[in-house]
Amino acid sequence: MRVRRNQANDAASPTLEDVAQHAGVSTATVSRCLNSPVQVSEATRMRVLEVVRQLGYAPNFGARALAAKRTDTFGAIIPTMENAIFARGLEAFQKELGLHGITMLVASSSYSPALEEEQIRTLVARGADALLLIGHDRTPESYAFLKTQRIPHIVAWAHAPEQARLSIGFDNRRAMQALATEVLSLGHDRLGLITAQREGNDRARARSEGVADAMRARGLDPAGLQLVETTYSIANGAQGFRTLMETAFPPTAVLCGNDVLAAGALSMARELGVDVPGDVSVTGFDDIELAGIVTPALTTVHVPHRKMGRGAAQMLVALRNGQDPGGTVELGATIAWRASLAPPPARPAVRIER
Amino acid sequence: MRVRRNQANDAASPTLEDVAQHAGVSTATVSRCLNSPVQVSEATRMRVLEVVRQLGYAPNFGARALAAKRTDTFGAIIPTMENAIFARGLEAFQKELGLHGITMLVASSSYSPALEEEQIRTLVARGADALLLIGHDRTPESYAFLKTQRIPHIVAWAHAPEQARLSIGFDNRRAMQALATEVLSLGHDRLGLITAQREGNDRARARSEGVADAMRARGLDPAGLQLVETTYSIANGAQGFRTLMETAFPPTAVLCGNDVLAAGALSMARELGVDVPGDVSVTGFDDIELAGIVTPALTTVHVPHRKMGRGAAQMLVALRNGQDPGGTVELGATIAWRASLAPPPARPAVRIER
DNA sequence: AAGCTCCATGCAAGCGCTTACATTTGTCAC
DNA sequence: GTGACAAATGTAAGCGCTTGCATGGAGCTT
Numbered sequence: 001m002r003v004r005r006n007q008a009n010d011a012a013s014p015t016l017e018d019v020a021q022h023a024g025v026s027t028a029t030v031s032r033c034l035n036s037p038v039q040v041s042e043a044t045r046m047r048v049l050e051v052v053r054q055l056g057y058a059p060n061f062g063a064r065a066l067a068a069k070r071t072d073t074f075g076a077i078i079p080t081m082e083n084a085i086f087a088r089g090l091e092a093f094q095k096e097l098g099l100h101g102i103t104m105l106v107a108s109s110s111y112s113p114a115l116e117e118e119q120i121r122t123l124v125a126r127g128a129d130a131l132l133l134i135g136h137d138r139t140p141e142s143y144a145f146l147k148t149q150r151i152p153h154i155v156a157w158a159h160a161p162e163q164a165r166l167s168i169g170f171d172n173r174r175a176m177q178a179l180a181t182e183v184l185s186l187g188h189d190r191l192g193l194i195t196a197q198r199e200g201n202d203r204a205r206a207r208s209e210g211v212a213d214a215m216r217a218r219g220l221d222p223a224g225l226q227l228v229e230t231t232y233s234i235a236n237g238a239q240g241f242r243t244l245m246e247t248a249f250p251p252t253a254v255l256c257g258n259d260v261l262a263a264g265a266l267s268m269a270r271e272l273g274v275d276v277p278g279d280v281s282v283t284g285f286d287d288i289e290l291a292g293i294v295t296p297a298l299t300t301v302h303v304p305h306r307k308m309g310r311g312a313a314q315m316l317v318a319l320r321n322g323q324d325p326g327g328t329v330e331l332g333a334t335i336a337w338r339a340s341l342a343p344p345p346a347r348p349a350v351r352i353e354r
Numbered sequence: 355m356r357v358r359r360n361q362a363n364d365a366a367s368p369t370l371e372d373v374a375q376h377a378g379v380s381t382a383t384v385s386r387c388l389n390s391p392v393q394v395s396e397a398t399r400m401r402v403l404e405v406v407r408q409l410g411y412a413p414n415f416g417a418r419a420l421a422a423k424r425t426d427t428f429g430a431i432i433p434t435m436e437n438a439i440f441a442r443g444l445e446a447f448q449k450e451l452g453l454h455g456i457t458m459l460v461a462s463s464s465y466s467p468a469l470e471e472e473q474i475r476t477l478v479a480r481g482a483d484a485l486l487l488i489g490h491d492r493t494p495e496s497y498a499f500l501k502t503q504r505i506p507h508i509v510a511w512a513h514a515p516e517q518a519r520l521s522i523g524f525d526n527r528r529a530m531q532a533l534a535t536e537v538l539s540l541g542h543d544r545l546g547l548i549t550a551q552r553e554g555n556d557r558a559r560a561r562s563e564g565v566a567d568a569m570r571a572r573g574l575d576p577a578g579l580q581l582v583e584t585t586y587s588i589a590n591g592a593q594g595f596r597t598l599m600e601t602a603f604p605p606t607a608v609l610c611g612n613d614v615l616a617a618g619a620l621s622m623a624r625e626l627g628v629d630v631p632g633d634v635s636v637t638g639f640d641d642i643e644l645a646g647i648v649t650p651a652l653t654t655v656h657v658p659h660r661k662m663g664r665g666a667a668q669m670l671v672a673l674r675n676g677q678d679p680g681g682t683v684e685l686g687a688t689i690a691w692r693a694s695l696a697p698p699p700a701r702p703a704v705r706i707e708r
Numbered sequence: 709a710a711g712c713t714c715c716a717t718g719c720a721a722g723c724g725c726t727t728a729c730a731t732t733t734g735t736c737a738c
Numbered sequence: 739g740t741g742a743c744a745a746a747t748g749t750a751a752g753c754g755c756t757t758g759c760a761t762g763g764a765g766c767t768t
Contacts (some may be wrong), residue, residue: 013503013504015723015724015725016724016725016726017724017725025747025748026747026748026749027724027725027726027748028726028727028747028748028749028750029746029747029748031725031726031727032726032727032746032747035726039745039746039747040746040747041745041746041747044746044747056499056502056503058475058478058479058503059479059724059725060420060723060724060725061416061419061425061479061480061481062415062416062417062418062419062420062421062423062425062481062723062724062725062755063416063420063723063724063725063726063753064416064724064725064726065415065416065419065420065725065753066414066416066417066419066420066723066724066725066726066752066753066754066755067416067724067725067726067727067752067753068725068726068727068753069416069726069753071415071416071480073480081441081444081445082438082441082442082445083438083441083643084436084437084438084441087435087436087437087438088436090435091435091436091462094461094462103459103461103476103477103480104460104461105457105459106458106460107457107458108445108448121412122457123457124412125412125413125415126415126425126427126457127415127416145410148410149367149412234643234646234647263647264647266647267646267647270649289437289588290644292588292621293588293617293618293620293621293648294647294648294649295624295648295649369753369754369755370754370755370756371754371755379717379718380717380718380719381718381754381755381756382717382718382719382720382756382757383716383717383718385755385756385757386716386717386756386757389756393715393716393717394716394717395715395716395717398716398717413754413755414753414754414755416725416753416754416755417723417753417754417755417756418754418755418756419723419755420722420723420724420725420753420754420755420756421722421723421754421755421756421757422723422755422756422757423723423756709768710767710768711766711767711768712765712766712767712768713764713765713766713767714763714764714765714766715762715763715764715765716761716762716763716764717760717761717762717763718759718760718761718762719758719759719760719761720757720758720759720760721756721757721758721759722755722756722757723754723755723756724753725752725753726751726752726753727750727751727752728749728750728751729748729749729750729751730747730748730749730750731746731747731748731749732745732746732747732748733744733745733746733747734743734744734745734746735742735743735744735745736741736742736743736744737740737741737742738739738740738741
């Protein structure tokens with residue numbers, strides 16, 4: 001046996017070999033005790049585990065990863081951690097991974113495909129075995145990299161029938177269309193939309209197209225939609241709402257790309273003395289906790305965050321283990337009815353017919 | 355030279371050795387090109403980097419970690435990801451780490467010391483070089499483990515003068531005392547407090563003691579404080595507020611352990627038809643974005659999230675590099691004045707004197 | 709031209725673990 | 739007691755990288 005240290009195990013952490021020596025077995029046996037206990041006899045296992053405890057042994061991550069070619073670490077790249085949009089989903093993802101002995105690594109891309117590509121490379125370099133990605137839009141290089149590196153990955157928070165990639169999520173376009181249809185049914189015909197940057201964000205694009213779909217279905221020209229494109233934040237939602245209200249014919253209903261934007265719109269409405277939903281209706285998207293506590297409470301699209309997180313984890317684990325993840329999953333998104341949506345204010349009886 | 359593959363590099367990712375062969379240099383040179391370029395001549399470096407690009411070489415994380423005894427990964431364990439309390443701070447932490455080529459690993463403990471201990475072990479096993487921890491309260495085993503494993507770590511979001519550990523944060527007790535003092539100065543003398551579970555949470559304990567300090571300083575008996583202890587969540591804040599309002603002599607000011615609890619309190623006030631701040635004042639703690647958009651906007655304690663995150667990262671990096679982190683840092687916390695705090699409603703002239 | 713220094717590079721020894729394969733030990737039928 | 743087979747354990751070859759030390763050559767000085 002090679003002599004690694006002639007003195008007592010001075011400073012460094014104990015290694016497998018230290019444990020093996022103290023327990024009077026080989027390193028292989030110790031390793032098996034830790035990784036596949038069934039292969040080891042009860043007596044030996046007890047003895048080894050006792051030594052492990054006494055020495056405070058903890059396996060060296062690098063060595064294990066190198067030898068096993070597996071880190072048991074999955075990465076998740078979300079567009080933002082600034083607000084709670086992805087928090088619930090991520091928490092469910094992590095919880096499910098934990099059940100499988102896998103740790104989660106998070107990074108955020110600030111809604112930028114270029115930054116996301118960088119994060120993908122970083123996480124893979126950090127040894128991520130698999131990746132959770134949000135939405136379909138990303139650089140071709142990102143997809144090429146994932147392919148050549150053979151990194152199992154899944155797209156969540158989106159379901160786009162035309163995309164072949166493995167995914168779990170809901171149809172953003174249909175969900176927004178459903179909400180917009182309800183808005184129109186209440187009698188609104190001047191709609192405003194505050195959306196996130198649509199380039200590089202397929203969800204935002206899909207939601208905006210959903211509104212157009214609903215308008216068309218109602219015989220309205222989507223070109224009549226008053227649009228503000230900005231970045232997700234409360235302040236920008238507020239600013240967007242102000243912009244919309246300052247036009248010649250302000251919309252009677254303002255649809256927002258997400259709840260954060262809508263919360264901003266609501267606070268600006270209060271500031272401007274615009275009554276919601278009396279004067280103008282406002283809707284959100286995502287149904288984060290915030291939606292329930294703003295005044296008035298927000299009518300929004302309820303998104304199955306937890307289900308997506310949990311499902312994504314399960315599918316990714318299967319994929320990593322070489323099993324069948326079972327194909328793309330489409331989940332439903334429903335409308336959460338609250339106070340911020342109501343019929344438009346009464347109008348003069350004489351109306352200009354189109 | 356050992357022949358690893360006789361065929362073309364079929365499936366697996368290219369290794370250092372592949373690069374070395376193609377470039378006609380040794381693996382040592384390739385390694386140096388990547389890690390300390392100055393040691394390599396311009397010409398060689400160019401040639402090697404070109405091959406790296408062509409082959410799409412990416413270093414193997416495990417191997418690097420094993421050989422270098424360093425993963426360039428730091429861990430952060432926060433009590434919760436469910437709400438945005440730690441989001442800003444964490445983002446700043448991550449950004450600063452990025453500047454040093456370090457990746458962040460996050461885990462959440464759900465405010466449970468036992469779970470936190472588990473997370474500490476997990477992150478260390480996952481190769482975290484250093485750890486960011488929130489608050490001082492944790493199991494003795496956690497501290498023992500950190501010590502025997504020699505893991506650099508720092509405590510943030512708290513500054514407790516009596517604790518010897520390296521930390522960066524603010525004095526929760528003094529901050530809450532300052533706020534409570536303002537509340538009392540406005541004329542309130544029946545105070546309520548909705549706090550998080552104080553056991554295992556030194557910040558919650560400190561905040562609650564801060565209220566007591568303020569009362570004592572004013573000649574009030576802290577025993578008169580009406581207290582609800584619950585778990586951080588909007589729903590629990592709402593429930594806590596209701597409980598307080600249903601007592602025989604409801605408080606005229608309800609201090610909340612954080613903004614999430616306060617947001618819940620506010621929504622319950624609306625539901626109960628209690629006017630804030632006309633009938634009852636409400637305050638929060640943390641000054642998360644939420645505080646500015648609830649109705650009425652929340653008077654709260656503004657906490658230097660970003661500074662803590664950035665500072666913690668810098669100190670931790672120094673510590674990991676064997677430099678002097680420069681000792682515990684105390685940051686200030688200020689009061690963010692908004693609409694939810696006002697003098698108590700006028701009372702009958704005849705008052706029962708204590 | 710010999711002797712020196714210094715820079716660029718190569719050599720090779722690990723880092724601590726997993727795992728295929730080999731070996732030992734134990735169990736049971738006969 | 740013996741042989742066959744299974745279970746438990748040991749042996750040792752890597753996994754891909756970093757880095758201390760050795761080497762060789764270019765550029766100086768004298």
